[in-house]
Amino acid sequence: MTTDLTPCTAPTTTPDVHAARPGARRGRRLRGAAPLLWAAPPVALLAVFFLYPLALVVRQSVQPDTGGVSLKPYADVFASPAFREALWTTVWLALASTAGCLVLGFLLALVIAFVPFPGARAVARFIDVFLSFPSFLITLALLFVYGRTGLANGLWTGATGAPDGPFAFLTTPWGVLLAEVTYFTPFVMRPLLAAFAQLDTAQLEAAGSLGARAPRIVRQVIWPEALPALAAGGSLVLVLCLNEFGIVLFTGAKGVTTLPMLVYGKAILESDYPGACVVAVVNVLISVGLYGLYRVVSRRAGA
Template sequence: MPSASAIRHRSDVPTGPSSPQDTGAPVPAGTPPVQGGAAFGRRLSVSLRVLPPVVVMALAFVYPLALVVQQSFTPDEGGASLAPYSEVFASESFRSALATTVWLALGSTAGCLVLGFVLALVIAFVPFPGAKAVARFIDVFLSFPSFLITLALLFVYGTAGMANGIWTGATGASDGPFHFLTTPWGVLLAEITYFTPFVMRPLLAAFSQIDTAQLEAASSLGARPARIVRRLILPEALPALAAGGSLVLVMCLNEFGIVLFTGAKGVTTLPMLVYSKAILESDYPAACVVAVVNVVISVGLYGVYRGVSRRAGA
């Protein structure tokens, strides 16, 4: 028989794990994990970091947008009504502005895609002096305001611009032949000029990822340049074309400065209609209705682009 002192000595020494997790015993339901406090602290820290930008976005964007939507349902007589929407949708000016906005946006996007793809091909694959400087200039061009490009076109093709000045100086005529800037074609030219670099930038980034060895191998096997572009370059450029084209389309739908600075008479887009309703006519409910329609179209196009790109795996 062991002595009492030996038994007391053995009982003071820990002989096994001190928690059910260490013994493998089942843990009672509802027992919190050992690291629960640390995980909660990390989640709280992440929430505190995310909260300030969410609050800023809500105050700077969501709240003003909510006020615009609210005003669109509030006629001048007070109360809540759909009368502003019915009046705006029934007006000829709104339908004309919507059609003008859509065809200008589609035409500008198509022109930017074609011109941007050709120029990006030349810069990326045709060696010429100053190609890197041109690529850097495109990055700088993206920071220019749209009205600056329009003013440049006015200095060249305006009524008192360089082209008309050269014409009148050479022929002795009292007026030059260039007056297209005040027409929808002038707005189309200005938008294509300004928005083409927004297509070229993602294309140049996509072209920089193409293995030139494949192009050289295809050329050595006798493939013509058009076939190389169609079979090798264009498939790699399609995601960049889709991204740049969707961006240009949305920006053209909301462009205001180019249309205003060209002074094109009879060219009224949805942003110009918002300006005329709010500033010139002081019809704020109608202006908010047009603004809501413009926002819905832009967000809808963005949603379509996201859905198509997700299905295509882009």
């Protein structure tokens, strides 16, 4: 009688690969659909609250009051001297304000970052708070100081006995320029202070120990580090100045008509809705183009 000592092995079963595939496919479909599900609500909100109103503005710009679809509103607006004057005023005010913000912002950021004085940190933090202020608030403060019945004119008339003070520039383009430079300069200072905070102080110390004076240190050491931040901040300020409405309105500069003010005048005062939409479309195209430039500059600058 022989005994079979061969170990008994349990029958092995191979997993049914084909049976597991439908579940894996469903999982992949769910994982692939998850980004779409997450993206659907913000895209829907964007379409309802931004794209749809913008589409209505574009549609209204090609629908004259006589009915139908025509480019006549564009031809009428482009042929209007008021539009050309508003476009020129908008461009030169935006360029001049941006230049003023760059110069003033660079000088103030230099003082705050590299000139030790009590309260420098508090001033730097106040700049962050200043960015949240509405533009009309700054304009209102300037009116209290330099308006026709403001503090400066009051002191002048009280000291000289004159019926009127000499400060009447707030209702001119120069008043709008001053208000925009005052309000938008911190938008240049903020990226500059961030760039200066990353600057290696050893370079400044080495330059000073080699006998370099402050102007040369600024020109050869600080200026190259500041260029990317200046480019990014200046591009942003240019876009914001092109679309500024509150400052021009609150200064009461009746002779200053920018594109946003022209939209307001045509829509509210003249009831020329096709013309207002044409100006709005032009303003949007200019702003989007400059914003694209701002994004390119910011990406290359790493800001």
